[in-house]
Amino acid sequence: xxxxxxxIQGLVQGSIYALIALGLTLVYGLLRILHVAHAALFTxxxxxxxxxxxxxxxxxxxxxxxxxxxxxxxxxMYKLAYEPxxxxxxxxxxIASIALFIASEEIFRIAFGPYGLSxxxxxxxxxxxxxxxxxxxYAEILVMGLSTILMIALAWLSMQTRTGVAWRATxxxxxxxxxxxxxxxxxxxLNFFIGSSFAAAAGVLVALLNNLVEPTMGSVASYKxxxxxxxxxxxxxxxxxxxxxxxxxxxxxxxxxxxxLLDRDAIAFAFLxxxxxxxxxxxxxxxx
Amino acid sequence: MSYEITLMTTMxxxxxxxxxxxxxxxxxxxxxxGHAAFLGAGAYTSAMLSKAxxxxxxxxxxxxxxxxxxxxxxxxxxxxxxxxxxxxxxMGVGFLFVGIIRQQDFFxxxxxxxxxxxxxxxxxxxxxxxxxxxxxxxxxSLYVRRSWMGFVFKSxxxxxxxxxxxxxDVSRYKLIAFxxxxxxxxxxxxxxxxxxxxxxxxxxxxxxxxxxxxxxxVGGIGSVWGVIFAAALxxxxxxxxxxxxxxxLLFYSGLLFAMMRFSPDGIAGLCTRLFSSIPRRVPDNGGNxx
Amino acid sequence: xxxxxxxxxxxVRFGGVYAVQNVDLxxxxxxxxxxxxxxxxxxxxxMRVITGIVQPQSGRVFLQGVDITDKATHLRIxxxxxxxxxxxxxxxxxxxxxxxxxxxxxxxxxxxxxxxxVTDIRxxxxxxxxxxxxxxxxxxxxxxxxxxxxxxxxxxxxxRALALNPxxxxxxxPLAGLSQKEAASLAxxxxxxxxxxxxILLIEHNLREVMRICPTLYVQDNGKSLAFGKTDxxxxxxxxxxxxxxxxxx
Numbered sequence: 001x002x003x004x005x006x007x008i009q010g011l012v013q014g015s016i017y018a019l020i021a022l023g024l025t026l027v028y029g030l031l032r033i034l035h036v037a038h039a040a041l042f043t044x045x046x047x048x049x050x051x052x053x054x055x056x057x058x059x060x061x062x063x064x065x066x067x068x069x070x071x072x073x074x075x076x077m078y079k080l081a082y083e084p085x086x087x088x089x090x091x092x093x094x095i096a097s098i099a100l101f102i103a104s105e106e107i108f109r110i111a112f113g114p115y116g117l118s119x120x121x122x123x124x125x126x127x128x129x130x131x132x133x134x135x136x137x138y139a140e141i142l143v144m145g146l147s148t149i150l151m152i153a154l155a156w157l158s159m160q161t162r163t164g165v166a167w168r169a170t171x172x173x174x175x176x177x178x179x180x181x182x183x184x185x186x187x188x189x190l191n192f193f194i195g196s197s198f199a200a201a202a203g204v205l206v207a208l209l210n211n212l213v214e215p216t217m218g219s220v221a222s223y224k225x226x227x228x229x230x231x232x233x234x235x236x237x238x239x240x241x242x243x244x245x246x247x248x249x250x251x252x253x254x255x256x257x258x259x260x261l262l263d264r265d266a267i268a269f270a271f272l273x274x275x276x277x278x279x280x281x282x283x284x285x286x287x288x
Numbered sequence: 289m290s291y292e293i294t295l296m297t298t299m300x301x302x303x304x305x306x307x308x309x310x311x312x313x314x315x316x317x318x319x320x321x322g323h324a325a326f327l328g329a330g331a332y333t334s335a336m337l338s339k340a341x342x343x344x345x346x347x348x349x350x351x352x353x354x355x356x357x358x359x360x361x362x363x364x365x366x367x368x369x370x371x372x373x374x375x376x377x378x379m380g381v382g383f384l385f386v387g388i389i390r391q392q393d394f395f396x397x398x399x400x401x402x403x404x405x406x407x408x409x410x411x412x413x414x415x416x417x418x419x420x421x422x423x424x425x426x427x428x429s430l431y432v433r434r435s436w437m438g439f440v441f442k443s444x445x446x447x448x449x450x451x452x453x454x455x456x457d458v459s460r461y462k463l464i465a466f467x468x469x470x471x472x473x474x475x476x477x478x479x480x481x482x483x484x485x486x487x488x489x490x491x492x493x494x495x496x497x498x499x500x501x502x503x504x505x506v507g508g509i510g511s512v513w514g515v516i517f518a519a520a521l522x523x524x525x526x527x528x529x530x531x532x533x534x535x536x537l538l539f540y541s542g543l544l545f546a547m548m549r550f551s552p553d554g555i556a557g558l559c560t561r562l563f564s565s566i567p568r569r570v571p572d573n574g575g576n577x578x
Numbered sequence: 579x580x581x582x583x584x585x586x587x588x589x590v591r592f593g594g595v596y597a598v599q600n601v602d603l604x605x606x607x608x609x610x611x612x613x614x615x616x617x618x619x620x621x622x623x624x625m626r627v628i629t630g631i632v633q634p635q636s637g638r639v640f641l642q643g644v645d646i647t648d649k650a651t652h653l654r655i656x657x658x659x660x661x662x663x664x665x666x667x668x669x670x671x672x673x674x675x676x677x678x679x680x681x682x683x684x685x686x687x688x689x690x691x692x693x694x695x696v697t698d699i700r701x702x703x704x705x706x707x708x709x710x711x712x713x714x715x716x717x718x719x720x721x722x723x724x725x726x727x728x729x730x731x732x733x734x735x736x737x738r739a740l741a742l743n744p745x746x747x748x749x750x751x752p753l754a755g756l757s758q759k760e761a762a763s764l765a766x767x768x769x770x771x772x773x774x775x776x777x778i779l780l781i782e783h784n785l786r787e788v789m790r791i792c793p794t795l796y797v798q799d800n801g802k803s804l805a806f807g808k809t810d811x812x813x814x815x816x817x818x819x820x821x822x823x824x825x826x827x828x
Contacts (some may be wrong), residue, residue, distance in 0.1 A: 227380060266388065269384050276365065439693075450667045
């Protein structure tokens with residue numbers, strides 16, 4: 001029974017990782033930028049979720065507002081921070097991104113205080129008993145359900161719509177896509193909008209699970225998400241999803257069985273370094 | 289006088305630490321986001337040896353060897369991976385280091401190691417040792433820059449694949465840069481431990497790794513003088529200006545972002561452009577293949 | 579004649595697709611061989627097998643009789659290969675002179691640790707100056723590559739490869755992207771290098787220049803060897819004409 005519980009907890013955590021890491025993979029796939037500041041957008045999503053819920057009493061509205069606002073914020077970040085740096089060597093945008101992320105943590109701290117915010121009345125805290133002695137919180141069900149729905153929506157968008165086709169074409173071969181009349185600029189905006197709004201959803205969900213948003217909530221998640229996209233083989237969406245769930249489950253078990261050797265957050269990197277030693281191209285990565 | 293001595297000592301240790309990263313990142317072009325782990329490895333080695341009554345001066349080479357050995361292991365594992373991966377694996381090393389230290393009572397766990405014996409040279413003497421070591425490594429860096437090894441480093445930083453096609457064993461060179469850089473960070477760690485007389489897991493985390501990277505980048509990646517200047521300045525600025533101390537991280541990160549946005553080659557690059565009498569045409573295809 | 583390169587029965591598959599299939603190629607000392615084939619013929623793949631960037635599923639590669647199939651790229655270069663790449667890749671932070679000088683110093687860069695104790699670069703720079711003069715770049719030795727036109731960078735690429743003092747020089751489409759005049763003059767240079775004794779394998783799309791300067795041709799199509807021999811004989815081979823011009827064109 002413990003195994004099943006750990007497994008489900010792992011899947012819940014893994015779904016969150018997947019929502020965050022997806023945006024990172026999209027940005028890396030298109031622009032080859034390691035977008036550390038993605039985690040700032042995740043945190044922003046969490047704050048908006050809590051603030052809007054507390055102000056209006058509607059969690060659904062909060063989720064929608066968070067995804068829209070953060071999506072736009074992501075586009076703005078691309079426009080102001082990354083676009084001017086595209087012609088520089090890769091480390092420049094990486095370091096700019098880290099700087100942006102640290103600055104945003106500080107701004108959250110200064111604006112909303114170091115101890116963070118909570119829901120006045122946290123929604124979805126009830127639980128159902130799946131079978132005797134095994135409870136699942138509504139919030140946890142929502143995490144798994146919503147991330148599945150978002151992923152399916154994304155798959156539909158990229159496979160079934162013209163926009164999606166243009167998008168995939170751009171990721172595969174930007175020059176060719178441009179030759180076929182795809183507006184690369186718009187694809188990049190769309191990319192940042194979708195990636196950022198997914199991160200916002202993850203932020204709102206994490207706020208719900210912990211009933212807390214704090215300035216530093218993005219840090220560990222962000223670095224871990226970087227580890228995940230490397231594990232998944234940088235730029236591979238399928239690889240990222242698999243790596244997210246795998247890591248969620250692995251951490252869940254690891255905390256119990258090797259928690260005395262390594263803390264939870266170090267497990268991800270131990271796993272990463274181990275995998276890279278055996279498969280330098282990541283779990284699902286193609287040829288180097 | 290005592291305050292000035294503390295200030296100078298802090299400066300010298302920061303300069304040594306920043307130059308050690310400059311050797312890897314500036315000279316050889318390998319971005320490391322976990323360099324504080326090697327400072328930590330040196331600091332813990334030195335702290336624990338000192339507590340076991342080993343004289344301070346002997347703990348320095350021990351700290352260097354310990355950090356360099358860790359560096360060699362990490363280097364062997366991560367230098368063969370793709371360029372973008374290295375930043376993330378080194379970052380991972382930083383988290384692993386803190387994660388392990390934190391869980392082990394042997395290393396003092398969360399609390400860290402306090403009451404490290406003094407160096408035995410007095411505050412002034414200790415300061416001189418720190419300054420001497422920082423200057424020695426600065427001189428060594430300047431020398432390497434001029435040697436064939438430095439020439440190859442420059443080539444690797446520029447384009448690894450081309451360097452390999454020129455018949456050069458790129459991995460070997462990268463590994464050497466990594467070992468020298470991490471070993472020197474270990475030395476800085478030994479000094480750090482005896483300067484603050486305390487080491488704890490939080491002193492060697494991601495923020496410290498980024499702070500030292502900020503010093504290297506603000507100074508001008510690869511420029512020894514620029515890095516010395518930036519490390520000296522950034523290490524003591526928060527001690528001198530209270531406002532900066534309150535918003536230290538915001539200040540550092542804002543500065544780092546502004547640097548990347550407006551002068552990616554740092555203060556050194558800024559100076560070159562300001563004072564260069566011959567206007568040089570800036571190649572506009574620096575980020576080719578984008 | 580001594581044999582410099584022997585590619586023996588090499589096969590490379592990517593997934594289920596054969597990029598190179600049971601290919602054999604021998605190059606003797608002093609030869610200049612034009613390596614041609616339509617797009618997708620597996621030319622670049624075979625080149626990469628020779629330089630060690632791609633590992634073949636089967637077959638061996640010998641350089642001067644030594645099996646180099648399992649050696650890393652830099653060791654193959656040390657064993658006598660040199661490569662001028664299709665996409666020019668100058669070291670952008672170095673002057674043209676130093677781009678070549680670093681290749682001239684291969685004795686000094688062989689052992690990483692020892693290279694720390696050597697600072698003298700004068701003889702390498704002098705040698706680099708000669709090589710740059712040989713490819714017609716003596717007037718721009720102190721410039722940075724970023725300001726140079728493509729034609730110059732192609733020549734720099736050749737000079738840098740020559741600096742390694744190779745037994746076999748691999749040229750991967752050196753004429754691509756050049757104007758007709760520039761291409762002809764670089765082709766002349768390649769012929770001159772060969773006349774001076776340099777063994778060269780030239781991959782090239784520019785048939786006109788290849789037929790003009792190469793006495794021997796090797797043709798590959800769909801990953802298979804199609805023809806090898808004297809240029810005029812190969813070009814009159816109906817199989818080659820088919821592969822190149824398509825059925826019914828001639």
